[in-house]
Amino acid sequence: MPDEQTTPEHRGGVGADEAPAVNSGNDASVGRRKPSSGRSAGWWAIRVMLVVLVVIIGGVIYLIDITVHPDSGPDGFQVRRVASTASKHLSSSPDVISAETTEASADLGGNDVRLDVRLKDNTSAEAAANLLASTRQKTLQQVPHYSGEFVISVSWNAKGSTIDVDVSCQRDPEAIRTDVKRALTPVGEAKTFTGNIDEYQGPTIDYGDVTTLPTTLTQPGMKKSSKTFTMNGWKVTSTSNTDGQFSNPPFDQLTTATGQASPTGTIELSNGTLSVTGLVTDERKGLTPEAAAPVVHAVADCRAAGLTTLQLNGKLQKGLSTDNDYWLTFTCNNGTWTPTHESTRGQDEAAILNKAAEL
Known part of the structure; x- marks a missing residue:
């Protein structure tokens, strides 16, 4: 009996009987995985579609947001870049006491950059004109496609005159240089310079109370610029024509x-x-x-x-x-x-x- 239980034939028979059982188990396992792989691929497809949908919805929301609130989009970046460039350039000038950004915004009404600059007393009109022109040139180099408002309010005292004007700098630098120099020609005789210097008009130049006519009263200036004085109790205002002639x-x-x-x-x-x-x-x-x-x-x-x-x-x-x-x-x-x-x-x-x- 012990010999029969250990014969090769018997061992081989047992092995032969066990092999099909093992294979049968593998077949069943493989059969169960196939449906699982199909479901996994489907879930991945759904996940990809969800990610794409989220990106599309996010993009639409962003476009709506920058349309309603331009300050949060490319326009907002531009106005802040212009303001920063101008402020740094102005602050680097030895003629400047302070240069502060008072407005750098983009909204549905348009883009707006404004700075408030204080110059050292007795800065010449030519130096001021050159500084403003070079500031515009610098912003053109850094932000060439900016098309909104760009105004620099500049103030200082020179030769007994008080200057406080708003200069439109969203235009050709040479036009800025020429207009500022022409507008400030009466410095030293006029008491105050106020108002705007832009492509449409010049400032209001006030000579104060006088007993004789100012020598620069009829001197050409900017178009639509006003010169005013008080004589014999009467206030006189003379406005230039479109050629700047009085x-x-x-x-x-x-x-x-x-x-x-x-x-x-x-x-x-x-x-x-x-x-x-x-x-x-x-x-x-x-x-x-x-x-x-x-x-x-x-x-x-x-x-x-x-x-x-x-x-x-x-x-x-x-x-x-x-x-x-x-x-x-x-x-x-x-x-x-x-x-x-x-x-x-x-x-x-x-x-x-x-x-x-x-x-």
């Missing part, structure tokens, strides 16, 4: 003539039209020929004075919106004044001209 009527004679009717008032000259307000002192009498005639006589040669129209306010000034409702107007015709209106107003204008002819 007319040259005898303002000293005009203020003397207006002073005969009233101690204070205004004289404004723009585009060839001279407007005088303040000649009426009695509401019941209105503008009398006696008050108006000296003014007309002072600019009798309208062609030589560079005038096309003369307007005299016919109402007593009360600080009301209706104060400028009534004007007596004269038109320059071949070097002499003629009435503009007809009927009663034209008769009043003719009476003033007749009185002026007697002087």
Whole structure:
């Protein structure tokens, strides 16, 4: 019996019997994995689709956000880059005391960069013009595609003049240099410079109270720039034309003539039209020929004075919106004044001209 249990044939039979059992187990295991692999591939596909969907939704949300809030997108990056570049360049100049960014924003209304710069006293107009032009050149190099607002507010004192102007720097550097130099030509004679220096207009230049006409009053400047002064109690404002040229009527004679009717008032000259307000002192009498005639006589040669129209306010000034409702107007015709209106107003204008002819 022991010999039979250990015969090779018997061992081989057992092995033969066991082998199919093992193979059968493997087949079942393989059969179970195949469905599992299919499900795994499906889950991976779903996961990829979810990731793509999240990226698409995130991109849409980002595009909506930078459309509604441009400051968080490329526009916001540009305005901050322009502001930073300009501030660093200005601060590196020995003529600059301080350079502060006051605005660097992008919104639905547009992009806006603004800086507030204080220069050392007695910095020349030429040095200031060169500094502003070079600042624009620097920002062009760093952010060439920026197209929003770019304004530098610059202030300092020089030769008795106080300058505080806003310079538009979103334009050609050479135009900036030229305009700033032209606008600040009266430094040393004028008291203050305020307002804007841009492609559309120049600053307001105030000479203060004077006893003689400023020497730079008719000197060419920027287009739509105003020069103002007070003489004999009357405030005079002269505005240049689109070429920067100022007319040259005898303002000293005009203020003397207006002073005969009233101690204070205004004289404004723009585009060839001279407007005088303040000649009426009695509401019941209105503008009398006696008050108006000296003014007309002072600019009798309208062609030589560079005038096309003369307007005299016919109402007593009360600080009301209706104060400028009534004007007596004269038109320059071949070097002499003629009435503009007809009927009663034209008769009043003719009476003033007749009185002026007697002087």
